[in-house]
Amino acid sequence: MGLKQADQDRLKGFLDGIKAKTDNFLGYPVSKDFDYKDLFEFLKYPLNNLGDPFTPSTWKVDTREFEREVITFMARLFRAKEDDYWGYVTNGGSEGNLYGLYLARELYPRGIVYYSQDTHYSVSKNLHLLNLRHIMIRSQPNGEIDYEDLHETVKINRDKPAIIFANIGTTMTEAKDDLLKINAILDQLVISDRYIHSDAALCGGLAPFITPRAAFDFKDGCDSISVSGHKSFGSPIPCGILVARKQNVARIARSIAYIGSLDTTITGSRNGVTPLFLWYMIKKLGMDGLKKRVASALEMAEYTETSLQQAGVAAWRNPNAITIVFPEVAEAVREKWQLATADGKTHLICMPNVRKDQIDQFLGDLKKIKNNSDII
Known part of the structure; x- marks a missing residue:
């Protein structure tokens, strides 16, 4: 027996939500650029x-x-x-x-x-x-x-x-x-x-x-x-x-x-x-493919760090890190981009799947938010 229509609709709605949430997270170290349909x-x-x-x-x-x-x-x-x-x-x-x-x-x-x-x-x-x-x-x-x-x-x-x-x-x-x-x-x-x-x-x-x-x-x-x-x-x-x-x-x-x-x-x-x-x-990527993914992530991390600094944000990262650290951001931005925050610090992680347009959208959201001196 198959699922009732209501249950099918529920799964479809849940899938659409997961797709949106997956595209909008930058704060946790999970790679999304995989395809295992084979x-x-x-x-x-x-x-x-x-x-x-x-x-x-x-x-x-x-x-x-x-x-x-x-x-x-x-x-x-x-x-x-x-x-x-x-x-x-x-x-x-x-x-x-x-x-x-x-x-x-x-x-x-x-x-x-x-x-x-x-x-x-x-x-x-x-x-x-x-x-x-x-x-x-x-x-x-x-x-x-x-x-x-x-x-x-x-x-x-x-x-x-x-x-x-x-x-x-x-x-x-x-x-x-x-x-x-x-x-x-x-x-x-x-x-x-x-x-x-x-x-x-x-x-x-x-x-x-x-x-x-x-x-x-x-x-x-x-x-x-x-x-x-x-x-x-x-x-x-x-x-x-x-x-x-x-x-x-x-x-x-x-x-x-x-x-x-x-x-x-x-x-x-x-x-x-x-x-x-x-x-x-x-097997699909090999050593060369894995190395290219890492190089791409590092380039994106450098772009993100520089862009944040140019926007007046005190952003920094450890040498050769893909994690960018900056002062705690507003709750609306944290919620949208699912950013981890602790002890007054927020971080963004440029996993191999992170795209330039995502970073640009994130920066745009930061600029729209006007908070007190302690919160970006």
Whole structure:
């Protein structure tokens, strides 16, 4: 039986609304320039990647062969050693962060987690779930971790293993913590028991294609990286990618007889469609295509920052960032363009899909609004 006409009309109206809302958001890091219509046939099947993506399973209705290719691509992108990487496609960046901290806890049960005050809100929840001791470190004005405060705090606790939660693109300012500086601090304090997780939710898909390259990956000393698949890459379903050192994952693996696989992931049943989306995007664009998308986003960010400054707005961005920060804007503008605002600051993110005409319309709306001196 089909839907009643009233229900069909409701869906049609909802679709029209979603189209309009999607075209009008500039404040959140989600790519919209994807087209997966070639994959629609796969939605007819219960694709489930339960179990370890690198271990055979008795469950065959999956996309794990594509998931493995996605992980291999990401591992190379993040300069992991060929014989020491493992990973899986997660439900999002927060799950990848939870996994990285989970590995750190199993490796160093007595460890202390250090993270900056600009760290994503989900991390405090993850720390609570894992019952990990933690200390918040000051942030610099640009959102980057305060290395002096980190040095002094770790120095006080140098008898404990150090677990560093590094931000590779903070939520509001896209600031990147420098792993080379962090490792230099740990070296200076002679702390060999260390674990570094990189939260590269947005910038994991950007930083590898930007020169100079940010210090954030395995070659720079991290032990695990989490990146969102629906942000810089693009997916209609939220997802993420977690890549970790294989030797650390082996510590937590256990065999599950009835699925004929290893239990190495956070969730049991896992989405089998999103790995296919990510694989398709990688194959369709390739390294050159991904690099061009990043270059285009950076050009748009420069245009937006300059245009705002010329309009008298105190706009700024971190080096090689696609996030532009400026004083809090009027509610009408925030609502229309769905702009994230916190602590008196608003930001706009020039994802690869952002167009010049959208920025020009946004600037036009700003000029029309006349508010008090604290609000644009």
